[in-house]
Amino acid sequence: MNRLLLEGKNLSRDFPAGHGRKLHAVTDISLRIYEGETLGLVGESGCGKSTLGRLLIRMLEPDSGKLYYRGNAVSGISEKDFHPYRRDLQMIFQDPYASLNPRMTVRDLIAEPLEAWHVCGSREETTKKVLRLMEAVGVPGEFLMRYPHQFSGGQRQRIGIARAIALDPALIVCDEPVSALDVSVQNQILNLLNELQKNRGMSYLFISHDLSVVHHIADRVAVMFLGKIMETGYVKDIYESPQHPYTRFLLNAVPVPDPHRREDTVELLKGEPPSPVDLPKGCVFHTRCPYATEQCRNEVPAMRPAGRTEAACHYPGVS
Amino acid sequence: MEHNILEIDHLHVVFPSSKGETSPVNDVSLRVPAGKTVGIVGESGCGKSMTARAVMGLIHAPGRITEGEIRLCGRDLRKLSEKEYCSLRGSEVSMIFQEPMTSLNPVMKAGHQVEEVLRLHTDIPESELKQRVIDIFRAVGITEPEKRYNCYPHELSGGLRQRVIIAMAMICRPRLMIADEPTTALDVTVQAQILRLMKDLVSDDTGLLVISHDLGVIAKLCDYVYVMYAGRIVEESDIFTLFDDPQHPYTKGLMDAVGSLRRDAEVLSTIPGVVPSLAHLPAGCSFCLRCENGSDRCEKELPGLIQTGPGHKVRCHLMKEAGQ
Amino acid sequence: MFQGKHSDSRIQKIPDAEQDIRLLSQLGEEQTLGKKLGRMAKENPLAVISAAVILVLILGAVFAPVLTPYSYTGMDLRNRLAAPSAAHLFGTDEGGRDILTRLLYGSRISLLTGVVPALLSLVLGTALGILSGFAGGKTDSLIMRLADIMLAIPSMLLAMVIMYTLGGGLGNVFLTLTLVNWAGVARIIRSETLKLKNTEYVEAARVIGVSKSRIMLRHILPNCVPTMIVLFTLNIPSSILTESSLSFLGLGVQAPDASWGLMINAGRQYLYTAPWLCFVPGIAIMVTVLAFNFLGDGLRDVLDPHQNRE
Structure with a gap:
């Protein structure tokens, strides 16, 4: 295993939900990201995966919990003290239309991180570096002075990626980077992300609701449900022998693009996720879990090894 | 010979633009036979949704249909007046939209919205309306239908809202239902439930037109598929051959x-x-x-x-x- | 066939890769400022006429000495209160001065008191609005409570008090009008900033490590510009009106300088005998204010992102 890069310990974050109530987006999550790996973070909408991604790079402050970067405590320090780490922790956003300032040219967009950190000595040098970055992400150099709206979604996402890799970060949080794109374009971006990782050796935290995308890109996977991690493990183990019932239901629910296999044979999860405002007691999944017992309703299951993965379940592997 | 619920022949939809005219729907012909589910698959902007809107008579200015025929059970829809179209929508052809939040009126109770459709298109006595709605809620798998009847859309989850939309679309037993990306906004586990529900929507004398970018959804639901690219149909076939x-x-x-x-x-x-x-x-x-x-x-x-x-x-x- | 190469060169040929959905509804096409103004010209002839009126006013103010043979202070007591004639197009006032001449010179002051305070309050209001919205917390509360207080006091009353304390004169008029108008600008720019602050591209800039001041300058300010243009055009007429009222009350520009408000004030006593003394500057004020309002509305229709009809 590679060296530990980033570690979150017991991270929690609530948001005000009106009427004095709280939305529990992330509850007591501990997570490790190693050097050079891709950690996939999957879960359904509202499970807190985006919040967790932002907590890990301090784009959001946790209510409680600690954050370590290469062994240094980086939570609880002032924004100014954290600033040097910012350069190493970058992000790619979901919406390639909203994440680029419509009034800036491609050159200025990609130069922005370089200028903010005074990476290059002169304006010419910066432009040269911008062109090299454009080449690396596959945007033709002649588009240097164009504005974002003159590009397709896929190309905009490439520009977003160029911005993220400009500072040679150690970790990029990819927040649903391909879910706004069409399949054929989505694959181009996934290939690009893989290629960049091979050449530059950074780690990804890849947040997605799409299980097949995560299957392809991740080395390890963490499955989230309602602000908690249900199961983590190597991608192969999670997809082949999931231990947590939620992981299994989630994997079964994906429609297979094969009409020969469309007969409904698998059991489906009943109902819908409970509201993150009123979390169920005990295991957060128990209201939807067909195997739930009295213990599940009262006692929060701890994360522990189960089969080849780790699962937060009192009865891992039940079926 | 099987008869067709929907027949579209050489449909052209044109939008004026600064660079001349564009055709998001270009010479599209398709059939939805009775008892079948037909899919249109393609990436964003290929014209699949625009084709559906054309059938619903929902192409807004400056866009317009320039050529082609749309026949619903043999009736030429392009000859209908706006008033006739209004009475057709919801009763004989209905649409399930992608975004369950915006396609329901936020200040009206879910039950009342479905009731409204009945009131518009049928002469079921006022006293029976509520029972009808509760029956259909049960049929689309809404738990505790009596309670949900009195809920406002924001009190329902995404999946329940989509079920309400489906209930609204099917309550008058339309001949044709069009589902435009019906599960795109939903979570995987909820999508699986809705897909299972939609498989049972078609009966012998009705048809379902499913529009999706997701080959998984198409494979799950459809009998026959049209592939669209840049406004044109580029391939059509039964699902297995495709x-x-x-x-x-x-x-x-x-x-x-x-x-x-x-x-x-x-x-x-x-x-x-x-x-x-x-x-x-x-x-x-x-x-x-x-x-x-x-x-x-x-x-x-x-x-x-x-x-x-x-x-x-x-x-x-x-x-x-x-x-x- | 050299297929590999061949197909590559084809891919290069693809014209402007525009966003596909946008192609369907060409309405959403991202437009440059020029294109938007072109659209306004086509759809809103009233705004174009207004722009033309304003242009004529500006030309009149600039070339006043060339356009009229008279001096705006030169008395001609034999010719007091002369009715409009070929020699004096709009007649003369109680001192025998040509009214058209005084109107043209007066437009210099009216336009200046329209534009300068509108500009100053725009700068002040935008700066405070962006700061308030972006910084939040105590800074925000402080600036906004100050703005609330300014907005709570009737602006005319406030202007009168300030002018009374500081005394008349053009400089003090500018200062007063700026103090009266900045709060409205600040509130609107603040709400705009709050919206922009939550956009993904501002978050993206924060991730990159861009400093706060730079985010305000490069990401928030440029995206406020359309709103600022609209606010600017809509603030001009209110400044002109306030200045006219102040001068009318004797608190603004002092005689013998010509100002439209002052002219109405002077003509008041001759309302029945020589009505043109009041009517001519009155109509001038009305036309100018309407022209700026119509132009502002027209600009808002095409520039304001919140009013975009789609």
């Missing part, structure tokens, strides 16, 4: 893209380039700019839909007529 033996380079590319992701190939297959701007379509095949086998002929001459097998048509110069 997935087993796709012919058009675009369909192949799409299948490969999805397939390589599932196989977890080292490098995923992609379709090079981007979807061309509708304002800059080549004179010939719209896909020729991205096609590996594109020739000068492809660029200049528009291929017709060539029959390559029973019920299998492909718009590509590389195809040979079946039997030749």
